[in-house]
Each structure stands twice: as C-alpha cells, then as structure tokens.
Amino acid sequence: MFASIELVKPQISVITLGVHDLERSRGFYEALGWTTDAGPDADVIFFQSGEMVLALWDRTRLAEDSCVDDDGGWGGVTLALNLPEPSDVDIATEIARAAGATIAREPAETFWGGYSAIFIDPDGHPWELAYNPHWELTEDGGVSLG
Amino acid sequence: MFASIELVKPQISVITLGVHDLERSRGFYEALGWTTDAGPDADVIFFQSGEMVLALWDRTRLAEDSCVDDDGGWGGVTLALNLPEPSDVDIATEIARAAGATIAREPAETFWGGYSAIFIDPDGHPWELAYNPHWELTEDGGVSLG
Numbered sequence: 001m002f003a004s005i006e007l008v009k010p011q012i013s014v015i016t017l018g019v020h021d022l023e024r025s026r027g028f029y030e031a032l033g034w035t036t037d038a039g040p041d042a043d044v045i046f047f048q049s050g051e052m053v054l055a056l057w058d059r060t061r062l063a064e065d066s067c068v069d070d071d072g073g074w075g076g077v078t079l080a081l082n083l084p085e086p087s088d089v090d091i092a093t094e095i096a097r098a099a100g101a102t103i104a105r106e107p108a109e110t111f112w113g114g115y116s117a118i119f120i121d122p123d124g125h126p127w128e129l130a131y132n133p134h135w136e137l138t139e140d141g142g143v144s145l146g
Numbered sequence: 147m148f149a150s151i152e153l154v155k156p157q158i159s160v161i162t163l164g165v166h167d168l169e170r171s172r173g174f175y176e177a178l179g180w181t182t183d184a185g186p187d188a189d190v191i192f193f194q195s196g197e198m199v200l201a202l203w204d205r206t207r208l209a210e211d212s213c214v215d216d217d218g219g220w221g222g223v224t225l226a227l228n229l230p231e232p233s234d235v236d237i238a239t240e241i242a243r244a245a246g247a248t249i250a251r252e253p254a255e256t257f258w259g260g261y262s263a264i265f266i267d268p269d270g271h272p273w274e275l276a277y278n279p280h281w282e283l284t285e286d287g288g289v290s291l292g
Contacts, residue, residue, distance in 0.1 A: 008227060008238050010180045010195045011287040013276070015161065018222030034156045037291070049156045051196050051288020059222045066272040067250030067264050068220040075221020076164030076205045076269060078212040081157065104213030118213050123222060126212040130159070141157040142197020145183070 012052060015079065018059030018070070019123045025056050028122050031099035050142055059123070073124075080128040082135065082143055086115040092129045093117040101127075158198060161225065164205030164216070165269045171202050174268050177245035196288055205269070219270075226274040228281065228289055232261040238275045239263040247273075 019025035026036070026045045034054075038045045045056040063070035083089055089107045097103050101119035104126065110116050116130040136144045165171035172182070172191045180200075184191045191202040209216035229235055235253045243249050247265035250272065256262050262276040282290050 008178045008180070008241055009287045010193050010200065011227065012161065012195045012198060012200065012225055013228035013287075013289045014226035014274075015158065016224045016226070018224075046291055047156050048291050049158045050198065051284055051286060051290070052158060052198065053289050053291060054156065054158065062222065062224055063220065065264075066220075066224040066274070068266070068270070068272050070222065071217060071219040073217040073219055073221060074209065074212075074214040075219060075223055076208065076216070076271065077221055077223040078162045078164075078208055079158055080160035080162070081155070082159035118211075120214070124214070125222065126214050128160075128212070138197055140197060141155045141159075143159045143199050144197070145192055145194050145199060 014053045014055055015049075016055040016057050016062055017121075017123065017125050018062040019056050020059055021122070022056060022058065024122050028099055028101070029054075029056070032095060050140060074126070078126045078128060080116075080130050082130050082132055082137060084131070084137055086131045089115055089117055089129050089131050093119065096127075096129070160199045160201055161195075162201040162203050162208055163267075163269065163271050164208040165202050166205055167268070168202060168204065170268055174245055174247070175200070175202070178241060196286060220272070224272045224274060226262075226276050228276050228278055228283060230277070230283055232277045235261055235263055235275050235277050239265065242273075242275070 034047045036045050036047050047054045093107050096119040104120050105118040107117040114132045116128050118126055118128055120126050180193045182191050182193050193200045239253050242265040250266050251264040253263040260278045262274050264272055264274055266272050
C-alpha cells in the first residue's frame, strides 16, 4: 500500500509548453512582462510562476520526451491567469494584443458570472484572462478555492 | 502604456484539462490522492493545487470556450509533479499505475541529470513524475528556480 496523499501531492510543479520557435515564444512571454534568467542559447526557457515553473521547449522534443504522438493541434489544455478586477482583464488583454497574441474572445461577461477574455499565444496555446467574483486571490496572486 | 509586470503576473491560476468522461477522470485524480469539494453533479471539478487550481471539464465545451478547434490529439502541453527523492518517483509511478494510468516511460535516469517517469491520464494528458537534483522544493512542495 502506498501513502498516496503524501506522495502525489496536488502541487503541479511545471507546465511545459511545446513551441515551434523558441526565440519567438520567449519574446512573446517576455513582452507580457514575465522574466527569465535563461541565457540566449538556452534550449529550455523557465519562468518562475508562483511556486511553479512555466517552461518553453521545442514541441517535437517535448512530444518525444512525453511519449506522445503530435498531430499539431490543440490538446485539451487551457491555462488561465486570474486577475483582481474586471478592468484588469481589459488591460491585460491589451498587453497580450500588443505582445502579438490573437485575441480569440474579447473581454466580456461569462456564463459563470465572471468576466474574461481568451488570447492565443504564437503556438496556439489558449489562455483565459479572468476575473472570477466567486474566488479569492491570495496576497501573492494565487487562487484559493476557500 | 500599461504596467505589464504588475498586471500580467507570472502566476498561473488555473489549468483546465478537457476530458471525455468527467466521472472517470475525476475518479482517476481522486485515486492519485487528490481531493475535491465538488458535488456529484458538478460539471466542472476543481482541485486545489498549491495556490493554483486544476480543473476538469468536458473537452468539447472547453474547446468552444477557449475558441480553438479540437482534432482530438495532444496539443503541446505536458505537466509535471516534482518529488523530493528518486524513490518517490518509483512509488508515485506505482500509484499512477494502480489508478489506471498508462505508464509511457518507466522511472529512469534522464538526459538532464534527473530521474523521472511519464504517465498518461485516461484522456491522453501526459504527466512527468520527476526528481530534479538541480531544483529546490519549497516546504509546501512548490518549485523554486532559486
């Protein structure tokens, strides 16, 4: 018997996004305001995200390393950045637009009572920019289900 | 001009995984040891993950909501749970196997000097179970790039 709760803690450590052009993708996330210590020749780019890491890596190598086939599309994963106020969603959407994102859904009220927008990064990864009145944000910008 | 660093903080709030059978997927993550307060009829399942949330939602609805086309494959996203010791990777792999995951790569040393395994969840989402000697884990199990 394994002590599953102790060992597989619900603490996601890394989200790796497969990208086609590391330089372009790095530039995009830096334009959002994220910073990295990665050198110019790094082949993986790490961004600290709270107590987690967002990594950018060549998509072909990531597919191989993850033991999956890649047909090039979306794979059923959407990321979200929650923000303190609806007006922050508007402003963050303009930051993403200026960084070169496709704004797939302009900021608007949502069916779940919030206010959000969707942007698509240069590799097709969708992000929601969201204000959720039902959730509390922690002092560090984290989310607490309460 | 927008204060990008303030507004788009590198703090990912939610990772939503699109799933085909919510009940099956919920059962899988609960079998890993994760807990949720979602009721039996909930159509989105939220798991607190550090200061973030892992959400499970119908894949078709997630695709619509994310404004993307879904061709059913992998989409260039891999998640990782980092663990304190190599032996924890072995044990966590057995927990995932017992929960019904496909172990796509058995625990082994990696090219980057760590030790890891890959499991694939019931909807094809790959997870790495990793020991990384180059990174520190925080007291709460988070990752610090230092």
